Amino acid sequence: MLRAQHRRRLMAGAISMAALVLQPALALAEQVERSDTNMRVGATDVSHQVYDLHMFSLWICVAIGVIVFGVMFYSIFAHRKSRGAVAAHFHESTKLEIAWTIVPFVILIFMAVPATKTLTDMYDTRDAALDVQITGYQWKWKYSYPKEGVEYFSSLRTPRDEIDNLAPKGENYLLDVDEPLVIPAGKKVRFLVTAADVIHSWWMPDFAVKKDGIPGFINEAWANVPEPGIYRGQCTELCGKDHGFMPIVVRVLPEGEFNTWLASRKEEAVEERALMAQNFTMDQSMERGKGVYEKVCAACHQPNGEGIPGAFPALKGSAIAMGPMEGHIDIIVNGKAGTAMAAFGAQLSEVDLAAVIVYERNAWGNNVGDMLQPIDVANFKKGK
Amino acid sequence: MGADHHGPAKGLTRWLFTTNHKDIGSMYLWFSFAMFLLGGSFALVIRSELFQPGLQLVRPEFFNQMTTMHGLVMVFGAIMPAWVGLANWMVPLMIGAPDMALPRMNNWSFWILPFAFTMLSLTFFMDGGAPNFGWTFYAPLSTTYAPPSVTYFIFAVHLMGMSSIMGSINIIATIMNMRAPGMTYMKMPMFVWTWFITAFLLIAVMPVLAGAVTMMLFDIHFGTSFFSAAGGGDPVLFQHVFWFFGHPEVYIMILPAFGVVSEVLPTFSRKPLFGYSSMVYATASIAFLSFVVWAHHMYTVGMPIAGELFFMYATMLIAVPTGVKVFNWISTMFRGSMTFETPMLFAIAFIILFTIGGLSGVMLSLAPLDFQYQDTYFVVAHFHYVLVQGALFSIYCGVYYWLPKWTGHMYDETLAKTHFWMTFIGVNTAFFPMHFVGLAGMPRRIPDYSLQFADFNMLSSIGAFITGFSQLIFVVVLLKCIKGGKSATDQVWDGAQGLEWTVPSPAPYHTFTIPPQVR
Incomplete structure (x- = not known):
């Protein structure tokens, strides 16, 4: 454990040196001390506590294992019939049994005390300098800064070809997003985690933060990251088809840059x-709509609009996409209750809503030909 | 024995209408082995896809069906029926009873299962495919967002639950009413004790599972909102109800394992079980604690800190009685006169590998650490160590131990040992590296992963294939042993104690029609 702490300090030192040298370079260093075999030390005080506790309990388990298996292997070696061992007849010892009830209990107390302290720290979400709301969607994240009126979606950037083995895989394969979450360094940031459809879980190993995003509920977590850098994680609650394809990237900027x-x-x-x-x-509208469609709708309804039979309906030739405009706006804005079709009215701007509806009505041979302006969508929403 | 007034009926009707505990036990075991191979083939699809980064063989939507069905089939189709099969065969023989207390219900509780699993398997051919929401089927992924097959899944779960509840009632009734004269509770063999406690767990929690799936059914079809916040419900309620079933469920799968190992170790150590009564109390304590620790599966759902601390401390406590059991087993071996036939090898491997799974369980119990472990491959490694190297190994241990009593022949020891060693190497190659990728940050239930996890995943896949194909060796051992081989004596193993070793090998169709006297 001591060695790990020492190494960690060295690393932290090296990282802050590097950060000094690189400033004010825009390209942020990857702040990963990724191990292939062990938990990451991470970047925050809490994650360091968690790592130390992890190593502490790991070594206790190893020690118990060595003692227990040691006695067992000695016995397997020494008390075998082929070596002429004759069986003893003892079959109980109250003293021994009391001893090996009490000793594990005491060891557990030694583990429970630091665990309680760390947990208390993790739950102390008071006095945050900044609130960020994190909303899980199938299969992307929305980050919003409620006090600033800024919000945007963050989705996988790894090209489809790399996943389908048609192109060589890049360095951050499956761990890269178009728009990372951005937070300031050295400030306590509170994460308000929720979800819009199914349960997701926002995990940033370097902050030791993992909180489920649950539709209808808001969970709290926090991090104070001293070093600027790029940190990577993934969704960790099965949330449907593309659960494996909704990574999390956090860009920690010096306060001024933030x-x-x-x-x-x-x-x-x-x-x-x-x-x-x-x-x-x-x-x-078609150009903008295509972009929105590919980012938001294509995961289910597929880029060619044909959907997945039995799971997600086709839009190509569909009664709604080719029917009256009113019905089309309604399903996009309000969703369809009891199905996976979400209400996009609150997710997308009127501009994007209008564009994507026009696109769906006029792509893949759905040549309806009618137009829809952002103001029409706004009026539709008001009329509701 | 005066038991040969009539033998088994002939033909297919023997199996359809049988009320004989040995026939039903055999059917349970064959069924469970078939399900084990089916669930194993799903595992091999998963491991083939994960052999390399990128999507090669299956699409993500099918991958999710594979992980879901692998879990469901292994838990409800392979492990649980195997234990009921062993109980059917052995509990009457071990307590000196002529049969189970409720033989017709026994027939019914078995014959429900093939129908339940046929229905579950046929969902693969439905529009939208089989259930794809994980074996833990968290709402709303399993309700609003589920494929249409979820309704058939719900009915299948109801059927499995009925089968388990009836099986348990039968086992409890048998143990309470049909013990041979002189066999007091504290003289019962450990396997009987652990199953007695397991049966109570089953009766307590299977209705809870039935409640959970019924609420799902109502949410899906009848407009209720138990698990939907939009209608005033709560998705976390689902998890509380599920894990109130789910945690005792894992002990349902492991307590009978403790019983088997407690039978096998004394036999091959030629020394009585150390601390019999503390073993009984430890089993009962574990069963009791299993009801008050469920939310340790849910540390990340955002419980208040008081809840987290309660479940953390309660979970850590389980280590105490579990430790007592492990120490008692080792003391049983200590200063014995050991030989290492296949059942003993499986029992020793069980102790080592189950303890590893138990120790990683202690680490997982610590809530702040669990934030880093939850839903990663570290958890996958942990529960496979307790359920494969734990439950499955002890099922093999029991099967090899009692096989000569069932068939009347000794199995091929060399081939059986090959089976053991291949399986041992296979499962550890498959599951040990999962600790590493989990700690390094690989989430579970993903069809594709980032490049840093590639090496260990390849290794895991190789291990899985070794494990899978090694089970074919077992098929050969089994068939050879049924067809012939050295005749087994009544006692079979020279250190074996207990009533089941007083009847001839193979055990006649009817045994203990006159109750034996236990002193």
Whole structure:
């Protein structure tokens, strides 16, 4: 355990040196001290506590194993009939039995005390400098900064070809996203974890944070990450077909850079809202709609709109996509109760909703030909 | 014995209508072995896909069906029926009873199972495929988001539950009413004791599982919202109800294992079991504790800290009675006069590997550590160490131990030892590296993984294939032993004690029609 602590300090030292040298370079170092065989030491005080407790209990288990199996192997060697061993007749000893009831109990107390302390720390979500809401979706994450009015989705960036073995796999295969969660270094950040459809679990091993996102409930966790860097994790609760394909990436920025980033995201959000008033042409809507479709809808309904028989209905030639506009807007905005079709009204902007509906009505030979503007979607929502 | 007034009926009707505990025991064991091979073939599909990173053989939606069906078939189809089969065969023989107390119900509780599993397996051919939400079937993935086959899954679970409850009632009735004169509770063999306690666990928790799936059925078809927050329900309620069943369930699978090992070790150590009464009390304590630790499967759902601490301390306590059992087994071996026939090899391997699974269980019990372990391959390694190297090994241990009594022939020791060693190497190659990938961060139930986990996954897959194909050796041993081989004596093993060794080998169709006297 001591050696591990020492190594950890060395590593932490090396990492902060590297961070100094690299500043203010934009490219952040991967803050992973990934072991192939053991738990990660991680990047926060809590994760260090967890790692130490893990090693402590591991060594206790190893010691117990060595003693118990040692006696057993001695006995297997020494008390075998082929060596002429004659069986003794003893079959009880109250003293011994009391001893090996009490000794394990005492060992357990030694493990329970530090575990209780660490758990108490993990549960202390008071006085956070920043709140981030994390919402799990099939199969992506939404990160929002409620006080700042900024929110966006984060989904897998690994190309399909790498998964299907048509292209060589990159370094961060399956662990790369289009838009990572961004948080400031050296600040206590509170994570408010929930989900929109099924249960997901947000796991960042380097922070020792794993919390289930449960639809209808909000769970709390927190991290204070001293070192800027990029940290990677994955969803850890089976959430359907693409459970293995919704990684988590957190980019920890120095406070100043974080503030700049947040300000620019706020501006983008304002610009996005301005698009509401714009009139889109069919080509513009189709182009934007294709992007939205591939990011949001294609996981279930498939890029070719044909769905998966028995699981997810086809949109190509479907009665809804080719029927009255009202019904199409309704199912996209409000979802369909009792099925996997989510209500996208709150997930996507009016601009994206209008675009994706136009796209679905006019792609793959669904040539309905009608148009829908963001303002129409907004009016539909108000009418509800 | 005066027991030969009539033998078994002829033909298929013998098996359809039999009320004989030996026939029914054999059918349970054959059925469970068939399910073991089926569930094992699902495991091989999983391990083939995970042999390398990337998607090669199956799509993610089918992969999820494989993990789900592997779990369901192994738990409800392979391990549990194997134990009921052993109980059917051995409990009457060990307590000196002529048969089970409720022989017709015994027939029914077996014959439900083939129908339940046929229905479950046929869901593969439905639109949307078989259940794909994991054997723990968490709502709402298993309700709102489930394929249509979930309804058939629910009915299959109900049938399995009925079968288990009836089987348990039968075992309890037999043990309480049909022990030979002189056999007090504290003279019962350990296997009988552990099954007695297991049967109570089953009666207590199978209705809870039935309740959980019934609530699912209502949520899916009748518009209720037990597990949907949108309608005022709670998805976490599902997990509480499920694990209130699920935790005792894992002891249901392991307590009879403790019994088998407690029979086999004294025989081959030629020395009585150390601390018989503390073994009984330890088993009862483990069974009691199993009812108050369920939420340790749910440390990450966001319970209040008081709840986390309660379940953490309660879970850690289980280590105490479990430790007592392991220490008692080793003391049984200590200063014995040991020989190492196949049942003994399985028993010793059980103690070592089950203890490894138990120790990783202690680590998992610590809530702050569990945040790093939960739903990773570390958990997969842990429960396979207790359920494969634990439950499965002890089932093999029991089968080899009693096989000569059933068939009247000694099995081929060399071939059986080959089976043991191949299986031993296979399972450890498959499951030990899972500790490493789990700690390094690989989540469970994923069809594809990042590159850092590639080497150990390949190793695991190789181990799984060694394990899988080694079971064919067992088929050969079994068939050879049924057809012929050296005749077994009544006592079979020179250190064997107990009533089952007083009847001839093979055990006649009817035994103990006149109760033996136990002193």
